[in-house]
Amino acid sequence: MLKQPRAVWAVAFACVIAFMGIGLVDPILKPIADDLGASPSQVSLLFTSYMAVMGVAMLITGVVSSRIGAKRTLLAGLALIIVFSALAGASDTVGAIVGFRAGWGLGNALFIATALATIVMSASGSVAQSIILFEAALGLGIAAGPIVGGQLGSISWKAPFFGVAVLMTIALVATAFLLPATPPAARKTSIADPFRALRHRGLLTVAVTALFYNMGFFTLLAFAPFPLDMSASQVGWVFFGWGLLLALTSVWLAPVLQRRIGTVPAILAALGFFAADLAFMAVLTDSKLALVIGIVLAGAFLGVNNTLITEAVMGAAPVERPVASAAYSFVRFSGGAVAPWAAARLGEEVNVHAPFWMGTGVVVLAMVVLLVGRRSLPGHAARPSATDEAELIAVGDLD
Structure with missing residues (x-):
């Protein structure tokens, strides 16, 4: 698996x-708020704008890539990330940073939508090995993000934005020179296809489950740094532990649970433990030790759930996998867009415990939705083929 062409390593x-x-x-959420005199709800919009635009953009990535080809789509996404991350670092107001994070979300959607498809196309070895390579990159990125942000953020909250711009410039140059040209797809997709797919109850069930689950996910991600009240570097280390556990369980633990108890039971178990973990943090919000433990443990439940809820999409509707994933991603990222702002407002208007109680409630709602609609998911206990996984993640599924 490690003997890959240079183009694969570039992507x-x-x-x-x-x-x-x-x-x-x-x-750097709290340092930005402190330096610019912003409230938590204002700073939380850095997540909201990023996720909202990414969700909407998932509807058009298939339209774009099927017309201009994978390589051009990748390069366009990378270029947008470079421009908007640098502009965010150069900004001095929260409003400007929020706006530039939205542009960053568009670039991320275009890039991620075609990254795995490109790896599968260019890699040597089996499709399954290509997916493992992609998932390894995903896990490494999620785990490294907080620690890089924390260490650079200890210098200045602007530094992480400029750091991404520099690294992405290197990635763009490598991709441009090492990746061969890719032609447009034979079949051009329509922006209406994902909306038609949501008419199928199975896909709608998984999508709404993911919407509520992502509200809990991003409540933790966007609000927890405020009651932690630590330095950027310390927060980075805490969330590094979270991301590392997420990466490990998504790659190794999730498949084991799926084989032993089935997809839907494993998702319900992961959601139940995640809800309990958020409730634990809601009760003990005043304890930094409890928050640290709760955040790191959440990574295990999130990793299992991310992988399995993605796989549940596979047989959720009798439509093309890319279309199903685009519809699912659009709905679920709506939860990631709403939750950060809602959690921060609750923290400001009620108390610091309220956001975690909100997270608990929405994750329980996700469990209810899945329980009610589970019979509309034919074959949910079966693990999809590597080819199906490639198709799903290639159209932009972050999980």
Whole structure:
């Protein structure tokens, strides 16, 4: 698996940097708020704008890549990330940073939508090995994001933004020179296809489950740094532990649980433990030790759930896998867009415990939705083929 062409390593490196963008701003949320005199809810919009634009953009990435080809789509996404991350670092107002994070989300969507498809196309070895390589890059990026953001953020909250721009520039140059040209797809997709796919109850069930689950996910990610009240470097280390556990369980533990108890039971178990973990943090929000333990442990439940809820999409509707994934991603990222702002407002208007109680409630709602609609998921206990996984993640599924 490690004997790959240079083009594959170039795209894999870019994947690591792209996935770093998810947790990169976590350690610098409070420093940005302190330096610019902003409230937590204002700073939380850095997540909201990023996730909202990424979700909407997932609807058009297939349209774009099927017309201009994978390589041009990758390069366009990388170029947008470079421009908007640098502009965010050069900004002096929260509003400007929020706007530039939205542009960053568009670039991320275009890049991630075609990254795995490119790796599978260019890699030597089996499709399964290509997926493992991609998932390794995903896990490394998610784990590295907070620690890079924390260490650079200890210098200045602007430094992580400029750091991403530099790293992505290297990735763009490597991709441009090492990746062969790719032609447009034979079949051009329509932006209406994902909306039609949501008419199928199975896909709608998984998508709404993911919407509520992602609200809990991003409540933890966007609000926890405020009650932690630590330095950027310290917050980075805490979320590094979270990301590392997430990466390990998504690659190794999730498949084991799926084989032993089935996809839906394993998802319900992961959601139940995650809800309990958020409730634990809601009760003990005043204890930094409890918050640290709760955040790191959450990574285990999130990793299992991310992988298995993605795989549940496979047989959720009798439509093309890329179309199903685009519809699913659009709905679930809506939760990631709403939750950061809602959690921060609750923290400001009620108390620091309220956001975690909100997270607990929405994750329980996700469990209810899945329980009610589980019979509409035919074959949910079966593990999909490596080819199906490639198709799903290639159209932009971050999980």
